[in-house]
Amino acid sequence: MVTLRPLPLAFFARPTLEVAPALVGKVLVRRAPGQPQRIARLVEVEAYLGAEDAASHARRGPTPRALTMFGPPGRLYVYLVYGLHHCMNVVCESDGVAGAVLLRAAEPLAGFAPGVRRLLSGPGKLAAGFGITRSHDGSVLRRAPDAIYLADDGAPTPPLARSSRIGVDFAGAWAEAPLRFFWPSHADVSGPRPYRG
């Protein structure tokens, strides 16, 4: 049994561009009632910035959907995409400043069905794997029954690559900004294989 050190809220009270790469290799943890504790290691994330970022939900200001992105750091920002899938983000920056990191893919470590390939590869699958829905929007990351949190399990810092973000072709010049951070060649990274980098 490894020691899980929860990331303090101060970890997220920093520029989104600092937090995003630092999250690759950290673990996501959730224990829901009557279920085994689920643990997975993040292998792919994307940074979404404020009003200047044409790919970000914050680009139109604090609209009802994006309001959580403008709130205090260390909370989940969850939304529904394409009417079907949920996407799970962690809010960064200080209260009042928009910024969030989209959690895109993770390697299952414990509590998931064994033998399933790439079970958490893709933001929709990652949110579904942890049972995260819109009802979790705005919830604080914390180690508590049924809550979700991010932790450092003492594993060494993984190799890191960056690329443009996925699925944001509508965003003009911002579509090409290298704001996707991932563990290159890791089997659980999302997207077509071999991944584009």
Next chain:
DNA sequence: GGTGTGATCGTA
């Protein structure tokens, strides 16, 4: 009030 649109995924 009506309309267009996605930070995706599975199948063909």
Next chain:
DNA sequence: ACGATCACACCA
């Protein structure tokens, strides 16, 4: 390559 499916953002 495409369809599923709907909250939300925008316009009127």
